[in-house]
Amino acid sequence: MSLDAEQKDRMQAAFHVGSACVIILVTMGRPTIVLVATLAVCYVIWARRAEWPPAKNIMGIYAVAVVVQCAHLLEEYRTGFYRVFPPVFGADPWSARRFLTFNFAWLIVFLIAGFGLVRGRRGAYLIAMFLAIGGGILNGLGHIALSIREGGYFPGAYTGVLALGVGSILAYRVMRRPVAVTPPGATPPPPTPDERRARA
Numbered sequence: 001m002s003l004d005a006e007q008k009d010r011m012q013a014a015f016h017v018g019s020a021c022v023i024i025l026v027t028m029g030r031p032t033i034v035l036v037a038t039l040a041v042c043y044v045i046w047a048r049r050a051e052w053p054p055a056k057n058i059m060g061i062y063a064v065a066v067v068v069q070c071a072h073l074l075e076e077y078r079t080g081f082y083r084v085f086p087p088v089f090g091a092d093p094w095s096a097r098r099f100l101t102f103n104f105a106w107l108i109v110f111l112i113a114g115f116g117l118v119r120g121r122r123g124a125y126l127i128a129m130f131l132a133i134g135g136g137i138l139n140g141l142g143h144i145a146l147s148i149r150e151g152g153y154f155p156g157a158y159t160g161v162l163a164l165g166v167g168s169i170l171a172y173r174v175m176r177r178p179v180a181v182t183p184p185g186a187t188p189p190p191p192t193p194d195e196r197r198a199r200a
Helices: 003-028 030-047 059-077 096-118 121-148 157-174 191-200
Strands: none
Touching: 003 030, 003 059, 003 121, 030 121, 059 096, 059 191, 096 121, 121 157, 121 191
């Protein structure tokens, strides 16, 4: 990908991420502030990298992470997470319809990104990273913290722990830099954009 193409890619992603952050805050309110901040941080990390591991290295665990999110949504819905979580931030409870619409929208984004990974779309790695960190690691840690705060079970805690484990593996796979192996006697490949930036 040329420098101009990379710049255009980053600008388009910035627009989509910015729009998503605004929509999330407007529709779901303060309880999603950590989610919004995580999405913004994931964009910054993504924008600074040009090289990503092959999709085949992450597709398996990515698919598992999406399935875990589906199970997590089911647990949260059946245990009333949407009623008890917003008041933690001093906000009114969400309606079941708003909660489900929000989560189904993200599941659709995750599925589309999965196809993007298969096709080698760079932007799909941003979504994979957000699924790993926001939907997995921070989500799981948040449920553990809320359960400790409550002194017992907090809606979504069981699959939240599962999301933490799967998200950690996915984050490792996504953030692992691809390694180029040069056969003996062969000319080493030119440095990647990330390597050129590190040497500058």
